[in-house]
Amino acid sequence: MLFTFAPQEEQAQPLPVPLPVQQRVWALSAWLGEHREKFRLREIVPGMANLLLVTEPTSSPASLSETVLELWPTLQPLPGSGRTVEIPVQYGTGIDRNDDGPDIALVAAHTGLSVSEIIHRHSEATYQVYCLGFQPGFAYLAGLDPSLATPRRDTPRVRTPAGSVAIGGNQTGIYPSTGPGGWQIIGHTSLVLFDPRRDSPSLLQPGDTVRFVGGTA
Amino acid sequence: MIEVVRCGAMTSVQDLGRPGFRHLGVGHAGAMDCIAMRQANMIVGNDPAAAVLEVSVAPLVLRFTEATSVALTGTDFTASLGKTDGEHPQEVTSVLPGHATTVHAGDTLTLSRPTIPGAHCYVAVAGGIDVPLVLGSRSTDLSAGFGGLAGRTLAAGDQLPVGTAAGRCISNRHGIRSMRPIHILRALPGPDWDLFTAEAKERLPKQPWRIRHQSNRMGLRLHGSPLPLRQPVELLSSGVMPGDVQVPPDGLPIVLANDAQTTGGYPRIASVIEADIWQLAHMPPSTSVFFRLVDREQAAAAMAQQQQYLARLALTIAADIAGQG
Numbered sequence: 001m002l003f004t005f006a007p008q009e010e011q012a013q014p015l016p017v018p019l020p021v022q023q024r025v026w027a028l029s030a031w032l033g034e035h036r037e038k039f040r041l042r043e044i045v046p047g048m049a050n051l052l053l054v055t056e057p058t059s060s061p062a063s064l065s066e067t068v069l070e071l072w073p074t075l076q077p078l079p080g081s082g083r084t085v086e087i088p089v090q091y092g093t094g095i096d097r098n099d100d101g102p103d104i105a106l107v108a109a110h111t112g113l114s115v116s117e118i119i120h121r122h123s124e125a126t127y128q129v130y131c132l133g134f135q136p137g138f139a140y141l142a143g144l145d146p147s148l149a150t151p152r153r154d155t156p157r158v159r160t161p162a163g164s165v166a167i168g169g170n171q172t173g174i175y176p177s178t179g180p181g182g183w184q185i186i187g188h189t190s191l192v193l194f195d196p197r198r199d200s201p202s203l204l205q206p207g208d209t210v211r212f213v214g215g216t217a
Numbered sequence: 218m219i220e221v222v223r224c225g226a227m228t229s230v231q232d233l234g235r236p237g238f239r240h241l242g243v244g245h246a247g248a249m250d251c252i253a254m255r256q257a258n259m260i261v262g263n264d265p266a267a268a269v270l271e272v273s274v275a276p277l278v279l280r281f282t283e284a285t286s287v288a289l290t291g292t293d294f295t296a297s298l299g300k301t302d303g304e305h306p307q308e309v310t311s312v313l314p315g316h317a318t319t320v321h322a323g324d325t326l327t328l329s330r331p332t333i334p335g336a337h338c339y340v341a342v343a344g345g346i347d348v349p350l351v352l353g354s355r356s357t358d359l360s361a362g363f364g365g366l367a368g369r370t371l372a373a374g375d376q377l378p379v380g381t382a383a384g385r386c387i388s389n390r391h392g393i394r395s396m397r398p399i400h401i402l403r404a405l406p407g408p409d410w411d412l413f414t415a416e417a418k419e420r421l422p423k424q425p426w427r428i429r430h431q432s433n434r435m436g437l438r439l440h441g442s443p444l445p446l447r448q449p450v451e452l453l454s455s456g457v458m459p460g461d462v463q464v465p466p467d468g469l470p471i472v473l474a475n476d477a478q479t480t481g482g483y484p485r486i487a488s489v490i491e492a493d494i495w496q497l498a499h500m501p502p503s504t505s506v507f508f509r510l511v512d513r514e515q516a517a518a519a520m521a522q523q524q525q526y527l528a529r530l531a532l533t534i535a536a537d538i539a540g541q542g
Contacts, residue, residue: 002408002455002456004408004453004455006453017453029240042236042237043236043237043239043240043456043458044240045239045240045455045456045479045480046240046456047453047454047455047456047480048453048454048455049453050453050455050456051456052239052455052456052457052458054239054458057491057492057516057517057520057521058517058520058521061513131240131454131480132240132241132242133239133242133454133456133478133479133480134242134454134478134479134480135242135360135361135478136238136241136242136243136244136358136361137241137242138242140454140480176242176361177360177361177362178362179360194241194242194361196243196351196352196363196364197351201238201241201243201352202241202242
């Protein structure tokens with residue numbers, strides 16, 4: 001069952017999700033996490049201003065749905081974790097197509113900003129982890145300076161290396177594992193974003209604040 | 218220990234998958250046909266949830282260093298077992314699907330030709346494939362690269378650990394038939410059903426959909442008349458599940474399968490019910506499939522029926538084993 005808490009149909013482009021809305025999604029996830037058994041929940045998956053709930057096939061979705069819709073207007077936004085995670089980044093130089101940020105020149109061409117200005121604006125901002133998804137440990141971050149927005153690649157790369165720091169549309173993110181990817185790679189971090197053997201496998205959690213700390217190689 | 222002598226692409230270690238971690242972005246993985254997987258385990262006396270090998274491309278040649286039992290379920294492969302003298306097989310006997318087959322130390326099992334190329338077959342070994350549990354499962358997460366054997370598909374030269382056999386196999390006289398796909402997927406209207414045109418909603422269950430070649434464990438891509446939206450939309454990313462039928466801007470649906478990523482942004486016109494997801498394992502490119510829309514009660518009833526079937530099977534097998542004395 002998918003619960004959506006932001007109007008979607010009206011816009012051709014989704015608007016940025018306001019933090020208080022997402023904080024209520026966290027609050028709802030936390031509350032349902034405490035009542036997992038009662039509602040026979042298999043999965044509680046926060047998305048961007050939405051929440052996917054997966055129940056056992058024989059449980060009644062009607063009572064769960066009723067509970068969620070009654071609860072939503074009463075929820076107080078859950079503040080973030082208070083944790084700030086610094087991500088060290090080797091940004092691309094814009095000169096060498098084989099360095100850590102092979103697409104930074106392309107982002108410069110699209111935005112009309114210099115490479116050093118892109119690095120400055122990308123690493124000055126503070127970002128909020130809204131939710132995780134796509135790959136294990138991939139964080140959906142809010143807070144990209146709108147002037148850095150750059151469309152995705154027309155043809156996705158077959159191989160985007162693990163640790164790639166990238167921009168896709170009006171979002172930025174870090175690829176935890178090597179695989180296909182459509183975002184523009186502007187840098188690289190050597191941090192391990194996801195390790196299934198760690199007690200907390202994902203380095204980043206919803207509610208965390210993220211800062212990119214960088215320089216060029 | 219099992220040694221992989223030869224191996225086609227896409228053979229991997231799978232069990233019932235890795236549920237409960239989608240909020241971290243961890244996909245389900247697991248056997249695409251989890252009914253055939255359970256059957257194979259039950260035949261050789263394993264816990265139904267034990268890890269097996271999922272095979273879709275021939276050949277697969279395995280050499281066993283110790284005596285054990287194996288069972289093949291899912292799609293039928295031409296399979297044989299025998300001693301080998303170097304490269305030359307000797308005293309080869311064919312292996313019946315759905316039966317317990319006794320394996321002697323040094324024997325080689327060869328899966329040479331699938332009846333339906335691209336459909337999935339399951340190989341269970343008494344004791345189960347004993348790779349380490351990662352986040353509660355032995356399944357291979359092929360895109361993230363963990364679980365199973367080093368997070369990847371098998372290759373010649375690999376050594377697979379086998380657990381200690383706990384139960385007894387069913388008697389040689391009996392076999393268990395694998396379920397045959399009927400190529401009709403029952404589906405519930407999806408969360409974005411109302412974003413589609415009336416024509417699209419009408420057409421989804423009426424026209425045959427052909428499976429395209431770019432299909433894999435992440436998703437089955439379908440070909441047919443495109444399903445248009447009432448107007449173009451960009452949705453905010455949200456959680457998705459195996460079985461969800463996503464429609465990208467080209468209007469051609471993709472049925473998400475076990476290795477689908479955990480979030481998506483394409484509108485979902487429908488969701489294949491859990492009781493029918495096993496059929497995705499048996500729909501290789503070029504086959505046709507129909508959707509049939511059902512409601513939640515029918516979906517729950519279908520799931521209950523499947524659970525009853527598995528429970529009855531477990532009882533039948535227990536009686537068979539008890540009857541062996």
